[in-house]
Amino acid sequence: MPATDSACGSAAGAPAGLAPLVIGPCTLRSRLVVGTGKYASFELMRTAIEASGADCVTVAVRRERLVDSQGRSILEFLPLDQLTILPNTAGCFTATDAVRVARLGREILSQLNNRGAAWVKLEVLGDRLTLLPDPVGTLEACRELVADGFCVLCYTSDDPIAAVRLRDAGATCVMPAGSPIGSGGGIHNPQAIALILEMLKDPRHGGEGSFPVIIDAGVGTPSDVTIAMELGADGVLLNTGIAHAKDPVAMARAMRLACEAGFLGARAGRIVRRRYASASSPWEGMIGSASSEIPGE
Amino acid sequence: MPQSIRILLNGQERTVAQGTTVQSLLVELGLSGSPCAVEVDGQLVSGAKNSALLLGDGAAVEVVTLVGGG
Numbered sequence: 001m002p003a004t005d006s007a008c009g010s011a012a013g014a015p016a017g018l019a020p021l022v023i024g025p026c027t028l029r030s031r032l033v034v035g036t037g038k039y040a041s042f043e044l045m046r047t048a049i050e051a052s053g054a055d056c057v058t059v060a061v062r063r064e065r066l067v068d069s070q071g072r073s074i075l076e077f078l079p080l081d082q083l084t085i086l087p088n089t090a091g092c093f094t095a096t097d098a099v100r101v102a103r104l105g106r107e108i109l110s111q112l113n114n115r116g117a118a119w120v121k122l123e124v125l126g127d128r129l130t131l132l133p134d135p136v137g138t139l140e141a142c143r144e145l146v147a148d149g150f151c152v153l154c155y156t157s158d159d160p161i162a163a164v165r166l167r168d169a170g171a172t173c174v175m176p177a178g179s180p181i182g183s184g185g186g187i188h189n190p191q192a193i194a195l196i197l198e199m200l201k202d203p204r205h206g207g208e209g210s211f212p213v214i215i216d217a218g219v220g221t222p223s224d225v226t227i228a229m230e231l232g233a234d235g236v237l238l239n240t241g242i243a244h245a246k247d248p249v250a251m252a253r254a255m256r257l258a259c260e261a262g263f264l265g266a267r268a269g270r271i272v273r274r275r276y277a278s279a280s281s282p283w284e285g286m287i288g289s290a291s292s293e294i295p296g297e
Numbered sequence: 298m299p300q301s302i303r304i305l306l307n308g309q310e311r312t313v314a315q316g317t318t319v320q321s322l323l324v325e326l327g328l329s330g331s332p333c334a335v336e337v338d339g340q341l342v343s344g345a346k347n348s349a350l351l352l353g354d355g356a357a358v359e360v361v362t363l364v365g366g367g
Contacts, residue, residue, distance in 0.1 A: 035365070036366060060364050062364045064326070088367070100339070104334040104341060108334045111332050182367075
């Protein structure tokens with residue numbers, strides 16, 4: 001898909017050398033998507049989001065606080081004209097609940113005329129301890145939401161077959177976890193992530209290069225983000241790694257730079273790994289005892 | 298004195314006047330100007346702020362909004 005303005009979002013303003021991220025009908029300037037939960041204050045959240053450079057943020061759907069209806073809304077702190085809001089189905093343990101929550105989120109975003117109204121970040125969890133996804137429930141909900149016209153961005157485990165099944169069910173984007181949500185564990189199984197990328201994006205394996213794969217969850221440090229991007233992911237989605245950092249704003253900036261570094265590095269073509277050293281300074285012209293010994297020759 | 302009915306609002310019992318609609322409930326809750334979505338008995342009410350859907354006795358009503366999340 002060409003990197004141009006589309007029905008949702010705009011490629012304009014993408015940092016130099018960085019292609020925008022195209023997900024279905026939406027084009028994002030930044031490949032870093034950030035969550036809005038767990039911040040000490042809405043003000044801090046807003047500043048951290050700005051520092052992250054993200055133009056897409058996730059939100060959750062929850063019951064109104066009827067006791068404190070004068071309480072501030074998160075929406076007052078999100079520049080809705082600049083951000084694509086990605087509503088999630090976090091906390092749902094059944095496909096039925098996830099579909100309900102997705103429809104409620106769409107209803108609210110439609111009122112706000114936000115670009116994210118057509119989107120949902122689908123989570124159907126299987127276990128409270130690990131927050132690992134329920135693959136059966138996720139697949140069931142994905143099918144139903146796709147049939148209902150949603151662009152479904154699917155949170156999934158790092159199981160390559162589950163990722164393929166979700167793609168086949170019509171998911172717009174597959175988002176394997178690096179490690180459990182909020183754990184900061186990084187990318188536990190880079191081989192599995194590499195396989196997912198291969199199976200979903202490599203035409204030799206039935207994939208399509210433009211199919212977006214985002215690493216979602218468990219990313220704790222900037223180096224985790226870079227590793228995900230160097231593996232070939234199209235983007236990274238994270239929340240806790242920034243929100244619970246000692247200095248969330250500084251960490252947000254670091255995450256942005258790490259994402260850009262990983263994206264550029266992956267496309268720059270890394271060197272081949274070698275078993276032995278390869279001197280960067282020439283052996284020729286050495287004085288002293290090394291002058292007569294040129295290793296490897 | 299209008300008759301009242303009992304509804305289950307966000308999981309808690311609440312008494313409202315008979316004839317309460319989704320729209321008037323949101324006004325009563327002070328949410329008519331807030332971004333929110335409503336379900337009645339598990340069914341999404343599209344355009345809730347203008348909905349004339351009458352709430353029946355025992356109706357289960359969910360009023361939700363957006364909060365921080367990952």
